[in-house]
Amino acid sequence: MTQTISALTKNSPGVLADMAQAIRKYNVNIRSISAGETEDPTISRLTIGLDGSEDDIQRITEEMADMDVIISMDDLRRKEFVDRELVLVKVAMESACTTQIMQIFEVFRANVVGMGQRSITVEMSGDRERVDGLIKMLAPFGIKSLCRSGMIALKRGDD
Template sequence: MKHTISALVRNEPGVLAAMARHFGEAKLNIKSIACGETENPDISRMVIRLEAGDAQVSDITEQMAALDFVIQVDDLSRKEFVDRELALIKVGLKPEDTAQIMQVFEVFRADVVGMGQSSITVELTGDEARVDGLIKMLKPYGILSMCRTGTIALKRGDE
């Protein structure tokens, strides 16, 4: 099962590396990890996406909560939350495919951010399914390179 774990951590050098190492020691593969400052510059929010069983995730979140640099841990998978990811995708561009590629961008509300003579670069922000959908539609045209940020997430509502 896919899990999204949100952790508030002290904004200090080495915290991200220590957290990644902690997951490696638990033999859990991180699908994506994103970390950045919160509204408080002394605190960062780390969002970790992984596929693991409920028991494994329960164990790792308990272990995370015990780490001295962790302030709060939450498995968002059991709650209402909003998540987003940013992707930059460079696609090969042939004159005969231009109109079709532009239609795909329009359907996904993706923005063109760069263009060369034989390639076009697009930016898309959305949930994982939306980004995956755009990638699937662009593969036949030839994806030359791609970069994804990983998931960021917050609980919905007043929690």
């Protein structure tokens, strides 16, 4: 079961390593992790997608909440949230398939960011399902390279 945690932390060295160590203790897989500064450069937001049991995730969040570097944590499992992921995909391109590939880009609102003699690179952002859908549609044409940012997420509403 994938569960999402969002944490505001002090922007200092070792925070990510300390959090990863807490997760490792419970043998839980990190499916996705994204970190970056917030509007305040002294604070970072980490969004972590974890695959594990509810009990293990609960223990992990309790342990993390006690860390000095943690300002606040949200367990986004039970709350409505908006999430996005960025993907860059380089696809093999033969002239016979160009129209089909471009139609896929259009349907998924993917933007062309690079073009070579035999490949085309696009970017797209969306939720996990949308990113997975783009990848599935492009796979038959030959994905040469792919990079996903990992999920970022915020609670919906005024909280």
